[in-house]
Amino acid sequence: MSESVLIIRDLCISVGSKQLINSVSLDVHSGEIYALVGESGSGKSLTAMAAIRLLPDALKVTSGRVSVKGQELFGLKEKQMQEVRGRRIAMIFQDALTSLNPVQTVGDQLSETLRRHLNLNSEEIRQRTINLFKEVGLPDPERRLSFYPHQMSGGQQQRVMIAMALACQPEVLIADEPTTALDVTIQKQILELVVKLARERKLAVLLITHDMGVVKNTADRVGVMYQGEIIEENPINDFFENPREQYSKHLINSLPDMRHYRKSDESQTPLLQVSDIKIHFAIRKGILQRVKGYTKAVDGISLNIAPGETVALVGESGSGKSTCGRGILNLDKLASGEIRFDGQRIDDLSRSKMMPYRKQIQVIFQNPYSSMNPRMTVGEIIEEGMISLGLKLNAEQRSAKVDELLQRVRLDLDSKRRYPHEFSGGQRQRIAIARALAVNPKLIICDEPTSALDVSIRAEVLNLLLELQRDFGVSYLFITHDLSIVPHLAHRIGVMQNGKIVEQGDTEQVLTAPQHPYTQSLLASVPRID
Amino acid sequence: MKIVVLWSDALIFLLVAVIATFFWNMRKDKILTERWRQVFSSRLGMVAFVVIASYILIALLDSLHFRKALEPVEGQPADQVFYENRATSVLDVLMGDMADENERTYSAPFSLKSFEKVNMKADDGSSIRDFPPLVHAGKHLDDPADKPADIVKQTFIALIIAIVVCAFWIGPQWYFLRNSELPWKSAWIAQAVIILVFVWLIYVGNLYHVLGTDKAGNDVLYKSIKGIRTGVLLGTLATLVMLPIAVTLGVCAGYFKGWVDDIVQYLYTTLSSIPGILLIAASVLLFQVYIDLNPDFFTIGLQKADARFVGLCFILGVTSWATLCRLVRAETLKISQLEYVQAAHAFGVSNYRIIKRHILPNLTHIILITFVLDFSALVLAEAVLSYIGVGVDPAMTSWGNMINEAREELSQEPAIWWTLAGAFFFMFTLVLAANLFSDLVRDAFDPKTVDGGAKA
Numbered sequence: 013m014s015e016s017v018l019i020i021r022d023l024c025i026s027v028g029s030k031q032l033i034n035s036v037s038l039d040v041h042s043g044e045i046y047a048l049v050g051e052s053g054s055g056k057s058l059t060a061m062a063a064i065r066l067l068p069d070a071l072k073v074t075s076g077r078v079s080v081k082g083q084e085l086f087g088l089k090e091k092q093m094q095e096v097r098g099r100r101i102a103m104i105f106q107d108a109l110t111s112l113n114p115v116q117t118v119g120d121q122l123s124e125t126l127r128r129h130l131n132l133n134s135e136e137i138r139q140r141t142i143n144l145f146k147e148v149g150l151p152d153p154e155r156r157l158s159f160y161p162h163q164m165s166g167g168q169q170q171r172v173m174i175a176m177a178l179a180c181q182p183e184v185l186i187a188d189e190p191t192t193a194l195d196v197t198i199q200k201q202i203l204e205l206v207v208k209l210a211r212e213r214k215l216a217v218l219l220i221t222h223d224m225g226v227v228k229n230t231a232d233r234v235g236v237m238y239q240g241e242i243i244e245e246n247p248i249n250d251f252f253e254n255p256r257e258q259y260s261k262h263l264i265n266s267l268p269d270m271r272h273y274r275k276s277d278e279s280q281t282p283l284l285q286v287s288d289i290k291i292h293f294a295i296r297k298g299i300l301q302r303v304k305g306y307t308k309a310v311d312g313i314s315l316n317i318a319p320g321e322t323v324a325l326v327g328e329s330g331s332g333k334s335t336c337g338r339g340i341l342n343l344d345k346l347a348s349g350e351i352r353f354d355g356q357r358i359d360d361l362s363r364s365k366m367m368p369y370r371k372q373i374q375v376i377f378q379n380p381y382s383s384m385n386p387r388m389t390v391g392e393i394i395e396e397g398m399i400s401l402g403l404k405l406n407a408e409q410r411s412a413k414v415d416e417l418l419q420r421v422r423l424d425l426d427s428k429r430r431y432p433h434e435f436s437g438g439q440r441q442r443i444a445i446a447r448a449l450a451v452n453p454k455l456i457i458c459d460e461p462t463s464a465l466d467v468s469i470r471a472e473v474l475n476l477l478l479e480l481q482r483d484f485g486v487s488y489l490f491i492t493h494d495l496s497i498v499p500h501l502a503h504r505i506g507v508m509q510n511g512k513i514v515e516q517g518d519t520e521q522v523l524t525a526p527q528h529p530y531t532q533s534l535l536a537s538v539p540r541i542d
Numbered sequence: 543m544k545i546v547v548l549w550s551d552a553l554i555f556l557l558v559a560v561i562a563t564f565f566w567n568m569r570k571d572k573i574l575t576e577r578w579r580q581v582f583s584s585r586l587g588m589v590a591f592v593v594i595a596s597y598i599l600i601a602l603l604d605s606l607h608f609r610k611a612l613e614p615v616e617g618q619p620a621d622q623v624f625y626e627n628r629a630t631s632v633l634d635v636l637m638g639d640m641a642d643e644n645e646r647t648y649s650a651p652f653s654l655k656s657f658e659k660v661n662m663k664a665d666d667g668s669s670i671r672d673f674p675p676l677v678h679a680g681k682h683l684d685d686p687a688d689k690p691a692d693i694v695k696q697t698f699i700a701l702i703i704a705i706v707v708c709a710f711w712i713g714p715q716w717y718f719l720r721n722s723e724l725p726w727k728s729a730w731i732a733q734a735v736i737i738l739v740f741v742w743l744i745y746v747g748n749l750y751h752v753l754g755t756d757k758a759g760n761d762v763l764y765k766s767i768k769g770i771r772t773g774v775l776l777g778t779l780a781t782l783v784m785l786p787i788a789v790t791l792g793v794c795a796g797y798f799k800g801w802v803d804d805i806v807q808y809l810y811t812t813l814s815s816i817p818g819i820l821l822i823a824a825s826v827l828l829f830q831v832y833i834d835l836n837p838d839f840f841t842i843g844l845q846k847a848d849a850r851f852v853g854l855c856f857i858l859g860v861t862s863w864a865t866l867c868r869l870v871r872a873e874t875l876k877i878s879q880l881e882y883v884q885a886a887h888a889f890g891v892s893n894y895r896i897i898k899r900h901i902l903p904n905l906t907h908i909i910l911i912t913f914v915l916d917f918s919a920l921v922l923a924e925a926v927l928s929y930i931g932v933g934v935d936p937a938m939t940s941w942g943n944m945i946n947e948a949r950e951e952l953s954q955e956p957a958i959w960w961t962l963a964g965a966f967f968f969m970f971t972l973v974l975a976a977n978l979f980s981d982l983v984r985d986a987f988d989p990k991t992v993d994g995g996a997k998a
Contacts, residue, residue, distance in 0.1 A: 301804075338884075341888050343884060343887055343888065363890075366890070367890045370888060370889060370890040373888075374888060374889075375884075375888045377881035377884070377885065382880045382881050383881035384882050384885075385882045385899070385904070387903040387904060393882075396889060396891060396899075400886075400889050400890050400892065400895065401890055431572070444885075451889070
């Protein structure tokens with residue numbers, strides 16, 4: 013076994029009297045990728061921040077030590093520590109765009125790091141920069157030097173971040189959720205890059221992630237963090253074959269089952285028929301704000317949803333899948349095409365004529381934090397739809413209905429007097445589901461309802477949705493970028509790219525024998541654990 | 543006695559009633575109550591609030607006006623009563639004879655003699671040039687040499703009165719609030735200090751000119767205290783004229799977008815491209831012309847001055863809404879894109895209800911912060927406007943007018959500093975308290991500084 017580069021021993025961190033990290037120890041060897049996994053709040057990022065001594069002021073390291081190749085970090089002066097950061101330990105973050113300076117070209121930013129840490133003349137620096145860009149796989153590196161961050165895609169920005177991290181040849185690379193903000197196809201490329209660099213440069217990589225699929229595909233060893241402690245540490249294969257801890261099993265099993273598909277029933281008459289809809293946003297310019305062109309967010313989409321059926325709409329960010337959902341809800345105006353609900357055309361209805369249909373089509377949003385008014389109690393939030401859609405209920409009946417719904421989504425009855433901020437993300441998503449169900453809809457549009465949630469909670473919410481479908485016979489239009497949850501959930505699937513559905517059909521058929529090249533590349537990028 | 547209700551009097555009481563109802567209704571909102579509790583749970587917040595509250599109390603007392611009946615003169619019909627040509631307020635009554643104890647001209651604080659030499663006839667008939675003794679200050683003294691001892695003695699008496707007042711004022715508060723978690727102790731200490739200072743100022747101020755006299759021989763302390771009403775009223779009235787305009791336009795622009803947004807934006811960009819002072823000066827002068835052309839509307843001089851004052855508040859309010867409007871518009875744009883507003887759309891909730899239930903409550907923090915911050919800015923604006931001569935009527939006492947007078951006084955030798963000092967002290971205390979308080983309000987209400995409450 014090769015030597016340990018990064019050593020963390022008995023690290024304890026507390027805020028006030030509360031212990032956040034409790035005696036964490038780990039070693040990362042050179043050329044190895046060590047994955048630290050756990051759900052949000054388990055202390056993964058804190059451990060990493062403590063290792064490079066960038067903890068927020070309120071948090072105190074109470075005991076423990078961190079060393080890089082024998083050099084103790086906690087004994088260094090801040091000035092010496094600055095030398096360590098960048099030269100010995102480098103870090104890449106989740107959101108590359110906010111980590112890059114928007115008013116400097118990426119070339120300048122990279123050469124600044126080089127100039128600061130290494131004694132080179134400007135021609136050498138330029139050459140180095142180009143080589144680094146080449147190494148992280150940026151196409152046409154010479155031209156990229158003069159690009160500003162916003163001119164590059166998310167994946168390219170993350171590559172620039174990695175190039176900056178590598179600039180001074182560090183021994184340790186800490187990657188804090190480096191691919192969470194990226195689409196699957198890009199995620200795959202970035203992870204491959206990290207693996208390649210770790211092997212070639214003999215880097216010790218500490219990869220922080222919550223995604224078990226990512227772990228399976230990249231890491232050599234795994235440490236599972238739970239409530240501030242590492243509860244299990246194992247080489248990758250042992251870990252997935254025989255996890256020791258109950259919690260680890262739970263983490264692995266909460267990955268959706270991708271082998272069983274739901275079968276669709278063709279015979280039913282469709283509840284929702286969407287034929288060839290287009291949604292265009294005008295681009296306005298000049299003093300008079302005249303329309304200069306259109307962004308074609310949705311460009312001719314047709315799909316049908318039968319009663320009690322789930323149709324998944326899959327695509328990467330910017331493919332127009334959310335806009336499509338908004339169009340069906342009549343929140344965005346259609347440029348052309350028509351939407352029929354129960355055989356009745358609804359896309360051109362006026363506000364008041366639309367009212368009866370609002371009862372039947374509901375929506376659940378992605379972000380559980382912004383989808384509820386922070387100033388209303390949960391009871392008021394759930395009631396709102398019943399009141400405004402004129403369900404003929406008096407206050408008592410409404411209250412009884414709220415109780416029933418809360419029970420249905422398995423929340424305490426006294427929740428209704430509390431405010432949304434008192435709940436966790438998963439609980440909030442349950443409230444959102446209760447709110448949608450309050451008006452007895454026939455169709456619920458789920459716009460990425462689980463992408464902000466941890467894996468284990470994601471499974472619970474998805475199972476709740478399935479259960480409600482079984483009991484109430486609602487249909488779902490499930491908008492997601494996460495292909496791994498689709499087989500478990502959807503009868504049929506539509507794959508979207510650039511505002512168009514490139515492939516549509518039964519889930520099993522599309523996922524096992526994809527026809528379109530885009531679907532194939534999407535599928536190939538999904539991290540799998542089986 | 544005949545009660546006089548000036549426009550500004552009516553407005554200030556209306557305002558207090560509105561604010562009181564606002565807070566009364568807010569009791570039900572748990573989050574808001576919690577935030578206010580946070581403001582008041584700091585000692586600084588308590589003290590700042592007590593200072594502001596005492597200013598408001600003084601302003602209110604000074605807004606109850608009446609005209610005293612004149613003694614009947616000979617030949618006057620018995621059933622007819624004539625009234626004084628000026629209005630007296632309850633505060634004037636509390637302040638005793640300070641208003642009437644005019645000297646001939648300048649005199650220094652606590653001085654017994656005038657500040658300027660005049661030619662006088664000595665007892666032997668020869669003409670000498672010396673400082674004449676003051677008419678009112680220290681007239682209870684038998685020997686001018688007793689002055690220092692007398693001041694100490696009077697201070698002592700004032701202290702005893704103040705302690706009695708404190709006991710009656712703070713005692714009941716202590717009885718009812720002793721078990722409260724809030725730092726009432728600091729509030730009581732602040733109240734005690736304020737009562738002490740005011741009782742001393744009024745008691746001793748009736749015997750001496752504590753802050754001297756101005757050019758026309760008026761007591762400067764009296765003027766400074768009378769300036770409180772002008773300052774407080776201008777700050778609140780102008781803000782309250784501004785708020786509805788800014789909030790309504792801002793919310794409409796941000797929520798309805800499209801042509802409504804265009805119109806509102808053009809309005810406020812136009813408004814903010816005109817120099818503010820010029821616009822205010824022009825409007826005030828226009829209004830002054832109107833007042834001068836219609837003298838029949840006003841029975842006494844104070845009403846004229848008051849009309850100009852209310853006009854000024856209105857103009858200040860109408861010209862200063864652009865900044866808040868911009869803020870409100872931006873915030874509304876942001877909120878109306880949030881998913882809970884979209885969910886409300888999906889439920890078919892009406893626009894009016896969305897604005898009322900989802901948007902306005904989430905704007906409260908901005909509105910509150912602006913209200914408190916603008917208050918102090920407007921008090922200062924009054925000083926600037928009076929300085930260039932377009933502020934309140936010169937007949938109305940205001941800190942701005944006093945500072946304007948001090949301009950000449952400071953440039954002469956020996957300099958007369960007390961007019962400026964008096965205005966400065968009272969204005970400084972009010973603005974400092976208001977700024978400290980607004981800081982705390984912002985910390986408590988701004989979602990970015992609230993301890994991650996929304997994310998927890």
